Amino acid sequence: MADVAHLVSQAREGNPRAVARLISLVEGAAPELREVMATLAPLSGSAHVIGITGSPGVGKSTSTSALVTAYRQRGKRVGVLAVDPSSPFSGGALLGDRVRMGEHASDPGVYIRSMATRGHLGGLAWSAPQAIRVLDAAGCDVVLVETVGVGQSEVEIAAQADTSVVLLAPGMGDGIQAAKAGILEIGDVFVVNKADRDGADATARELNHMLGLGEARGPGDWRPPIVKTVAARGEGTDEVVEALEKHRAWMEEHGVLAERRLKRAAQEVETIAVTALRERIADLHGDKRLGALAERVAGGSLDAYSAADELVEGLTGEK
Incomplete structure (x- = not known):
């Protein structure tokens, strides 16, 4: 123990x-x-939790590493959760972002952890909220959560982060992908990485146009900035950090940060409760109550919804 x-x-x-x-x-x-x-x-509760998402190949790990460098230059302690696909054999993380961020491995002000999704859709490990809280309570000023980037389900990062950063890159069809995945709605800061490539300006213009077609914003509403970077050379990273700090200041001023964290807490409580109920239901396999209800449903004397209601009542003691 x-x-x-x-x-x-x-x-x-x-x-x-x-x-x-x-x-x-x-x-x-x-x-x-x-x-x-x-x-x-x-x-916990003092760290700025920043989610970093985007399609595979846009440079999430390189951008995350560049952000770590920028925050360390500002004297901030940084935690990184790099959420990778799971190995089908061991359940462990496959990509190993700690290897790709090796330059920070010896820095006592940086903690990097690869976490496996373990088959969980949405690009995040189910235990990510608790792991974020560990890094927060351990004194990290900033917690960077880099997701798998798995298409439409990558929007789940928005539920766990104070600020969501969406990465795109020229020549990858990211504009169309952005519209399909719904990440225009969850992005607080957009980064066009690999801006030294042809098409970077066009990608930024297209993104700006698509943002303009989105929800109407009032005078005090947050307008997501678009920052161009070359993360491999550290270019534009300071501008990204400035945008992130402006977003946090705006959220604190308008009460958005507290609202997001309240929603996050509610979702976490709900997930834990549903998981506990699911485990209790799983324990019922072979139980007489479930078997009796199944017989009545199969025989046509009871419908499945009513049977489920009876099962829940039996588990919770509530009607």
């Missing part, structure tokens, strides 16, 4: 082993998970 109080204390002091252990407890849904979350709850 892990000494949760000691682990949290060590994590707060910047001990990477303690942070790693806490995230491992989260990913493994360890028995200590509830104690971990209860201990971390009053210690």
Whole structure:
């Protein structure tokens, strides 16, 4: 059994082993998970959680690494959750962003963790909210969450981030992809990476036009900026950081940050509750109650919806 109080204390002091252990407890849904979350709850809430998404090949990992460098130059502690596809054999992360961000590996002010989606659609691991809270409570000023980038389901990052960054690149048909995936609605900052390639200006113009066709914005509403970068050379990264800081200031001024975090908390509670109910239902396989209801449905004396209602009533004790 892990000494949760000691682990949290060590994590707060910047001990990477303690942070790693806490995230491992989260990913493994360890028995200590509830104690971990209860201990971390009053210690979190100060980090700026930034989601980074976009189609495969736009340079998410390179851009994330460039942002880490920019924030470290500003004296910020940075946590990175790189959510990768899962290995079908081990369940572990396949792409290994820690390798691609190796230049930061020896920096005590940076913590990088690859997390596997473990088959979860939407580009995020189910345990990502708790892992974000670990990094937040461990003293990270900024938490960068880089998603798989899996087409339309990548919009899930918006539910976990304070600010969502959408990356596009010229010559990849990203304009059409943006419209199809609905990422125009979730993007707070748009970045056209690989801006040294032909077509970068055209991509930015098309994106600007599509944003103009979106929802009508009032005088005080946030207008997502479009920043051109060459992340591999660090060009434009400072402008991205400035846009991110402006967005956080705008959210705090207009109460949007508190509203987003409230929605995030509600979704997290709902997910945990639904997961618990699903586990209880799974335990019913072979149970007499489920078998009896199934017989009545198969025999035509009871419909499936009424049977489900009875099952839920039996599990929760509520009608």
